[in-house]
Amino acid sequence: MFHVFAEENIQHAIDAAAASSSSKVVRVHAGTYFPKQTSQALLHLTAVHDGVVLEADGDVVLSGTHSGPDGQTGTTDDVKVNHVVYFGDGISSQTVLRGFRITGAQPGTIFDQSEPPLEPRSRQRELIPGMFFYLDGGAIKIFGRSSPRIMELVIDGNESGLCGGGVSIEHRGLHDQPVQFTSCVFRNNRCPATGSAVDLLEGSLATFENCLFVNNVGNYGMDRIQREYGLSYNAQHGSGALTVFPDSRAEVNRCTFSGNWNGVDDHGRGSVYRNTIFWKNDASDGSRAGDPYEVDVMDASGLRDCWIGGGVSDLRGTIDRSQNRVAAPDPEFDEEFRPQRQGLEDLGYRPLED
Template structure:
């Protein structure tokens, strides 16, 4: 799949087929703001979150930015609503109340574009040089719709580099509608709902592209992935080759991959062509740890070609949603090496697509979990298993 990326993006750029290639960019200079009396930067509706992030990045002592209830949208075309790279490492972004971050702005978006009303590629971007000290928590992230802008103007979300491994290709620009994570980037994402995002080719919710620098994982906990879509792989979370993530107490519901033709792999190298991909896709040489997560009502649960990745105490239940084009049956888990799948419960059309899961360590024909409206299982058989909503 990786081998055809450069050809795809060069071809696409030459023909000018990437939507949103023109348009103004957000200014590179932001108003310097000061922390308030409580020692925290505060952002309220009508104010710039990025300005606060820039101010916190420049302050050696105050790193917390608190965003108050409201909807925050981009004011101009660009590559991200908010972004973090090496100079922003250590900034902590918190939501206070219901805070919606969206890629959409109907007032200035091109109403004739397929990407309408989105005007940025990614809602949130984490770039090279970000450690686990950089975090976001408590947000609702939505509105991405395959808007792809390849020119930066004055908005540089990721500095150029001479590192040949970290060159910006199609996946940098187009994957990760909700959140894009690129390079030596290991942020912490928690208590966040990522919903109603679409990306093509991959990663409607989150795309992780560490490009082999996967010694540390992206940490994702207490998050909800709902109704995200993508044309090919990983509708909720796409863990690209040589990347790493931990997913703890997360809910995946209503996500659909394979909504269109796979234009990356080509007919000579189809990826999961028969049965399609899951809400979570893990590519070869990538590492994930999935603990106490619930996958339900998705177009497939998860597909994983990594080296013995760990899935524990998780629920895969009725991932039979329609919406993709793959001709084969739906499945709960398609894992190449299932030796570290333990304590999980499965129920659906095909629980174990490859027959690699140890039935003595898991339940492959589980009873109905009897989910409530928040997808908490009411059945006693599911004690300690799967996602549980966290009180704020």
């Protein structure tokens, strides 16, 4: 096992574990770890790192920003990265990220391949980085054939330059397995466009088990993005904390969405939503003509045993009312978003200590 303590270099330990024939486990001990220079990512795991298990021991913070001399973030002296953690092509489910808090990502500043490149250069068209490679995924960017297991993370207070304020998944149709999120909290993440917490770009696949999505906000920069990049998506109502693009698929079980600017928008086919609570996802700055909503799902055939209420519950009218509670009453959350209402014992997120 490889150990990393405060002020030491996590990436060096990841590289050593990747080269080791005896141990692939990197244990990072309590402290805050931040970038020392502006670059693509604080930590990167590509094909050579497949099988590395990166786990936190105690309160470990991975920050996307190192503040300037005055100690305040948001200054011209900030050291920033495009993504706090990057998972590249060739990562299987044997690669694990567990137990960290990831915070402080700000819109990236690096838009060309560093030397050596973050993602090894490929002649395969699907693996040539584009705009979304750089601008999306403040906390975590997942690219190409990449299916890590991400467990027990708190992803909070991150912002990206375009989409996926928390996480961006860009499989480009190359996935063999889904990215797996288990017992993760997505809180207070922001992006000007789609998927304020998690964005599944076209041809991507992910599963979410016992995850909490709360107070994530997107959509606030759509007018600017249309002017600058010619991009427009869900212009009337905006996108959700979780955005699933066409040809992508999500499986969501026992999760909770509350206080976000919209819950879920899913334009894919075959997604599954089970035992999940959507409640008062009504944050908005008024810049979209339409009201915020809980669920905007084109193919709702996989939506079962969900509790949906607090506003516009079913934007498209696709949800089977006989299989779900729509326009549902208050689930009566406690301070950690456990529903206290009788009958909801098997629905929604529960903190790990439960």
